[in-house]
Amino acid sequence: MSKETFFRRLADGLEKTRKGLLRGSAAALKGKIALDRSALEELEMQLITADIGVEATATIMTGLDKSLRNSDSRQLEPLSVLRRNMVSVLIRAEQPLTVPEKKPFVILVVGVNGAGKTTTIGKIAHFLQQDGYSLLLAAGDTFRAAAVEQIQRWGEKIKAPVIAQNPGADPAAVIYDALQSAVARGTDIVIADTAGRLHNKDNLMEELKKATRTIRKFDPTLEVEVLLVIDAGTGQNAIVQAQRFQQAVGVTGVALTKLDGTAKGGVAFSIAHNLLLPIRFIGVGEGIGDLQPFDADHFVRALLELRP
Ligand SMILES: Nc1nc2c(ncn2[C@@H]2O[C@H](COP(=O)(O)OP(=O)(O)OP(=O)(O)O)[C@@H](O)[C@H]2O)c(=O)[nH]1
Numbered sequence: 154m155s156k157e158t159f160f161r162r163l164a165d166g167l168e169k170t171r172k173g174l175l176r177g178s179a180a181a182l183k184g185k186i187a188l189d190r191s192a193l194e195e196l197e198m199q200l201i202t203a204d205i206g207v208e209a210t211a212t213i214m215t216g217l218d219k220s221l222r223n224s225d226s227r228q229l230e231p232l233s234v235l236r237r238n239m240v241s242v243l244i245r246a247e248q249p250l251t252v253p254e255k256k257p258f259v260i261l262v263v264g265v266n267g268a269g270k271t272t273t274i275g276k277i278a279h280f281l282q283q284d285g286y287s288l289l290l291a292a293g294d295t296f297r298a299a300a301v302e303q304i305q306r307w308g309e310k311i312k313a314p315v316i317a318q319n320p321g322a323d324p325a326a327v328i329y330d331a332l333q334s335a336v337a338r339g340t341d342i343v344i345a346d347t348a349g350r351l352h353n354k355d356n357l358m359e360e361l362k363k364a365t366r367t368i369r370k371f372d373p374t375l376e377v378e379v380l381l382v383i384d385a386g387t388g389q390n391a392i393v394q395a396q397r398f399q400q401a402v403g404v405t406g407v408a409l410t411k412l413d414g415t416a417k418g419g420v421a422f423s424i425a426h427n428l429l430l431p432i433r434f435i436g437v438g439e440g441i442g443d444l445q446p447f448d449a450d451h452f453v454r455a456l457l458e459l460r461p
């Protein structure tokens with residue numbers, strides 16, 4: 154998907170968020186009327202309502218206030234001053250996934266039920282293949298037969314081997330098999346699926362911990378990305394989920410999905426500002442090409458519908 158098409162998809166998906174965000178302050182932000190205290194207060198409230206989070210909102214508002222007092226910025230449309238301040242919160246999450254020299258690089262994909270893990274694996278695998286890497290997928294969600302079949306279908310689609318065992322098998326054993334197979338084949342990257350886990354189910358977290366121990370035991374020098382998939386529609390609850398996964402298995406990056414349709418994009422700001430986690434990828438659909446590395450400026454421009 155071209156960057157332009159992706160922008161359109163993202164901007165359309167974020168339309169509802171944008172409308173909410175600009176409710177009551179659009180005219181002032183577009184310079185049509187004065188941006189007075191009440192418009193700023195309205196904006197602040199809408200930022201919080203849009204899942205941006207109290208702390209990230211405070212940072213954006215303080216920055217905006219300061220910028221608006223600055224004579225250089227006073228010449229600009231307030232909306233573009235807001236954009237700059239929003240980007241400055243999000244920019245720390247702009248840390249693309251880099252594939253290390255050491256093979257195989259392991260991406261362990263975790264997240265709650267239905268967040269989009271398996272679909273995101275297919276999309277990321279395809280993305281990395283385009284960069285010339287060889288891939289192998291591990292069907293670590295052994296909980297349901299359908300989950301194994303789903304990742305096998307992705308394997309067929311992208312022509313990558315899938316290491317799987319029977320439903321009910323130990324996920325750690327599947328991952329171990331996959332690592333062995335990757336070493337034997339000289340594969341660059343292994344992406345492991347895991348079951349949809351409820352963060353309040355301790356046993357499921359234990360299973361994930363076991364998977365990470367298995368990878369370390371296999372080869373303690375392997376580089377591992379623990380990628381947490383978050384459905385953008387989950388809102389602020391996503392932050393609580395993320396903290397649980399962080400405590401259990403040490404998340405190193407986030408993929409934010411479902412930013413198409415009637416998405417809520419505000420949670421990206423809390424991920425950047427409160428969780429201090431990199432957002433590696435964003436997803437805007439179920440198709441193979443519906444994923445791109447996270448670009449803070451591009452994201453905020455889509456949110457505010459300010460074309461690059
Ligand atoms: N619109 C949209 N749908 C998505 C996106 N990513 C995933 N989905 C859909 O969301 C649903 C759940 O996706 P899965 O990839 O199966 O999610 P999962 O986290 O693997 O789910 P479990 O294996 O049940 O835990 C599927 O219907 C996907 O097609 C996205 O970016 N946009």
Ligand SMILES: [Mg+2]
Pocket residue numbers: 270271272294300346347349
């Ligand atoms: Mg799945």
